[in-house]
Amino acid sequence: DIQMTQSPSSLSASVGDRVTITCRASQGITHYLAWYQQKAGKVPKLLIYAASALRSGVPSRFSGSESGTDFTLTISSLQPEDVATYYCQSYNSPPHTFGPGTKVEIK
């Protein structure tokens, strides 16, 4: 089975900072990688699919990229409403494993 790791596990940044979260797959998953945002007490929300496609309605400050088995979620200018835990998920073949999550806070 594919294992997903994420780094860092948590981060604290200032409003307006550029934030980068990395997800690594234990084997190739091509572009079948999604990013989800979960705010405290809320349901996870899909942000990015196919590694770099921004879901309709998601602010353009969010972006995704891939390089081999490494995937990156970038928030270009952190906003207070971006405080949340972010999860990556591979979905090319089952099991559709989630990463352990990255908690983003405002400094």
Next chain:
Amino acid sequence: QVQLVESGGGLVKAGESLRLSCAASGFTFSDYYMTWIRQAPGKGLEWLSFISTTGSITHYADSVQGRFTISRDNAKNSLFLQMNSLRADDTAVYYCARFYGGVGSDTWGRGTLVTVSS
């Protein structure tokens, strides 16, 4: 609008069974794979299972293989998760989600809480 509503959660004892339901509306249910995902208190997301549009294909996480069974009734726009031999570590909020192969899980229900007492 597209909506998923889970039900059937509750408090059970270890070893007992529970059946979760997920009612879908606002889209053509039979056109989509569906999936179950759970989240233990204070923990991350754990993918559990998915089912194909007709129900002919199912997959499970190792943690629930042999104990949980996913099924669907397209005529009733409903998804189910039969959970047997429940353990304390099955305690979690259980979400159903619509799965689209090129996109991932794009729509989630609000979840239903399952608590298993030991």
